[in-house]
Amino acid sequence: DGGITQSPKYLFRKEGQNVTLSCEQNLNHDAMYWYRQDPGQGLRLIYYSQIVNDFQKGDIAEGYSVSREKKESFPLTVTSAQKNPTAFYLCASGRLAGGLYEQYFGPGTRLTVT
């Protein structure tokens, strides 16, 4: 069963704690992405990676960190430095097709920090 898995579906944390969101894909895609979705704001890119052991900041990287040690995995850590961490987090993987990176999304993790 191919696809992108994100776990857990819901996550609750206390303010001041770091938390790591998991993202795994078995589609053999080279690229992986993390987005954040807030009501009324659309999707915003946090980090992306096109090859193992390399990643770039997106538009809103402050307070987040990532690693890409394996092609299949791209975990996101939400640190205590992130001022408004409560959001819906979406991971995507991408394959180059006809000059375009087609991006396919996982089911998302809803993080609530209180």
Added chain:
Amino acid sequence: QKEVEQDPGPLSVPEGAIVSLNCTYSNSAFQYFMWYRQYSRKGPELLMYTYSSGNKEDGRFTAQVDKSSKYISLFIRDSQPSDSATYLCAMSGSRGSQGNLIFGKGTKLSVKP
């Protein structure tokens, strides 16, 4: 001016209606134009995409791009209650780019039986 503008709706139509969803954009470097469908509390699903100007049809869905007006549309024919979702447009730069997408905020569609 935001790079991609999309009317958030909500848009409510009766079953069987033709639905028109639209986005405008300001960056003339955009070459790829995508439409995603997102059901509540789920990840977005890629519906279709077009390169440069023109039309593309897939079943009940037609995507249209007018680069001269910087305007893209998604038409849904014979709309069904199962089409009720939020529709996101997304755009990307030149061929072989890093693949970063710029998303609209999404239009929430409700199709009433």
